[in-house]
Amino acid sequence: MVAPNGGTRRTRREVLAAGAATVAGGVAGCLDSGAGAVSVLSAGSLARTFEEHVGPAFESETGIELRGEYYGTNALIRMVEDRTKHPDVVVSADAALLRDRLYGSVTDWDVAFAANSLGIGYDTRTRLGSRLDAGDPWYELAPNADSDDISIADPDLDPLGYRAVQGFELAGRTHDLPTLKRRMLGIVYREPEEPQLVTGVTTGSRAAAIVYRNMAVDHGIGFSEFPAEYNFADPDLADHYATVEYTTDGGYTAPGRPILYNVTVCDDADAPAAGRRFVEFLADNPDRLTAAGLSVGEELPRAAGDIPEAIDP
Template sequence: MRSQGDTNGAGPTSRRTLLAAAGGLTAGLVGTAGCLGTADEVRVLAAGSLAAAFENGVGPAFETDAEFGYAGEYYGTNAVLRLVVDGTKHPDVVIGADVALLRDRLYPDHVDWDATFAANEVVVAYEPTTTLGERLAAGEPWYDVFADADDGEIAISDPDVDPLGYRALLLFELAEREHGLEGFRAAMADRVAHVADEPRLLAGLENGDRACAVAYRNMATERDAAVRRLDDAYNFGSRTRADRYAQASYTTERGHTVTGSPVVYNATVPADADDPDAGRAFVSFLLENEALLTDHGLRVDDDVPRFHGDPPEGISP
């Protein structure tokens, strides 16, 4: 059986390793590929940015409400989808942080419907005691601060396995256009450090290894990190700016080209789920309990849930 380390560095985080995600998320134990959960549990394979919200909120509440336990694993969305496509895992629920990416990779062979249920935005998290952090706290433009950073002072997640990683690079490109910063994306791409495991992205701020990180807003909220919010023109948080975001693109090392898009999460139950009844019960619960998401820094807009394809009986608008 292949170990979890075989997913190009996109390490998993499970309930056993997320003992205190909101106050100091640490990762230790690693599961084994193909062995997600046990009987009478819903097995959820989800984007890494949802780890704390699901382990500390959604999962426990679902266990209290339903007849199933909860077993979650979290990776960058590219890695999540690859595990499903490759047949390495057969989860009951798949959740991604890029709507188009999930549909491109899983339709029509693995799924024929999905539901969008929450949104997010990209922010700059920082450690206020660092030089860069002091400048951000003083109100200097974030792009001027980033331009003066040393190699490795700023962290992003791995753009080849995680939408947050490539959104960071697209952020640099869109900011370059917005503010006339010639060569900004290329310079930042050479300067930032890549963190393979999204749930560990902000740990570098806490242990003194990094000054800043490009993160999702909910991740910074969970870790109580100092945050510089970004303009809607490039924070991937505005659905009305979707056309603008799509002007930037990134091609992964595997040759897959992605374009910028708003940060929206979608969930589905794969056709080969081990327990589709558990999967449908979890998705229904997720759609009906938006406070569990907003309490953990996610945004639930008035126009969700939205469905693509025909959801099964019991999951409806």
């Protein structure tokens, strides 16, 4: 199949078969090169997933240490574009965003490896959280919350933030609440540091936050997944999601689209073989991703662009 950028889309079986062929070549080259670490600049929503689930297992299997930094995807892509950061690997929470911004300058390929869903994470000890936990509709409770009681990621820095804004708009349509988006944007706190989004809930600073499912699983907080009409988890609803969009302060317009994580190795990586080995590890180990609250359907992993020979011989 042809990917949106003209590359090939491949089934999990095909990608993993290619990965197996890599072991004798690309992996051996990585280890023989003496590369003891790989630097990964990743979406903040994967911070705990990588640090507690993926990283230790990757180092145990390969002897390569994962050295991760975590930011909102918009922010980290800007860092790569202006050379503020020089990672081996870039991981995006919006596959199209990485392709739109980094193809042709930093890379020309990627592998999509996991999906996610959007919802509201909450502290069950709060009044708002206890009512959400009892099953009361979030769209009736949240607009009446105190100012800054609910947080979202900064939509100008992070796809999680602009998906929250897009979700409010779609929810307003779904539940016939035309003022829902305006009311929500009038009360939410915009958290500039995505990894701190759930911390606000766990420390009691916020009653709730609009988060991805894996973030709630990672931190053990309550989670009410949004309906399919605005959780950005159903590929069959891609056209519906695309009826909303958000333009960042940097001028990038993102239409609503299913949540899809992808990964690439930068052309000028210091440890490219170790980076490719990390990509292969993500493709080879879906169970570690699902254990962390992500989704890996039969259509993943999926390659796009001009895949390096060491990954796709």
